[in-house]
Amino acid sequence: MNFLPISINIEDETILIIGGGHLAVHKVESLERFTHKIKVIATNVVPELLDRSFVEVEQKQYEPSDLEGHLLVYAATNNKDLNEEIRRDGKRFRCIVNVVDKPQHCDFVSPAIFRQGNMTVAVSSNGENVYAAIKWRNQIREMANAGTLFQLETKEVYRQEFLNKTE
Ligand SMILES: C[C@@]1(CC(=O)O)c2cc3[nH]c(cc4nc(cc5[nH]c(cc(n2)[C@H]1CCC(=O)O)[C@@](C)(CC(=O)O)[C@@H]5CCC(=O)O)C(CC(=O)O)=C4CCC(=O)O)c(CCC(=O)O)c3CC(=O)O
Ligand SMILES: NC(=O)C1=CN([C@@H]2O[C@H](COP(=O)(O)OP(=O)(O)OC[C@H]3O[C@@H](n4cnc5c(N)ncnc54)[C@H](O)[C@@H]3O)[C@@H](O)[C@H]2O)C=CC1
Secondary structure, three states: OOOOOOOOOOOOOOEEEEOOOOHHHHHHHHHHOOOOEEEEEEEOOHHHHHHHOOOOHHHHOOOHHOOOOOOOEEEEEOHHHHHHHHHHHHHHHOOOOEEOOOHHHOOOOOOOOEEEEEEEEOOOOOOOOOHHHHHHHHHHHHHHOOOOOOOOOOOHHHHHHHHHHHH
16 A cells, blocks of 8 residues: 655544544544544444534434535444445545545555644554554654654744755
């Protein structure tokens, strides 16, 4: 597999999660650092999702038209066939779909993220080895917390440093 790392502007997007179980909670925990515009559609929804007032919850069976108007979709049900079907349906609605239980069926995968202010480090294994991605991210976080890395200067300071090096 081969995924392109990019940073997407999601200000005008509502991110859709199909499935309201533990995996959905896990995805919300990753997403909520970046956006509160999140919608969950599922037949059963766990309290951790209902407790988050910013999550819009619709308790019902999935149907393809649910995808309409959503750029980013997580297929996070406990039904592998349905998750795959959601990915296929997504093609019709021009959605980019993450299938939580099947890297091979993902249009995008979620990297392991370390974030400090505007600076973000996102580690991905191309969907091949999620445990490695988590470990690398944790090591980066430890280095940052130890203060040996990432002394954040102003853009102008970095620009001057960059220009001096390339002269
Ligand atoms: C392909 C991908 C698709 C996707 O979901 O996007 C995927 C797939 C799978 N994950 C599995 C397991 C776990 N995943 C986590 C956690 C995270 N998983 C994330 C990403 C991705 N996971 C994408 C690849 C990214 C890349 O390119 O490397 C992170 C980094 C980001 C996020 O989810 O936001 C987030 C860390 C968040 C954080 O710490 O910040 C934990 C730990 C935990 O839950 O705490 C467990 C153990 C759960 C347990 O067993 O209890 C399995 C079963 C593997 C097996 O054992 O065989 C599969 C399926 C498979 O690999 O085949
Ligand atoms: N990517 C990852 O990090 C990992 C992925 N997984 C996989 O993720 C999947 C989901 O796991 P959990 O969240 O723990 O399951 P869960 O059983 O807690 O939740 C499943 C959810 O899917 C919903 N659902 C099922 N059929 C539906 C339908 N037709 N329409 C609407 N909603 C429907 C249920 O209502 C429920 O909210 C599992 O298949 C598991 O194998 C497991 C571990 C890690």
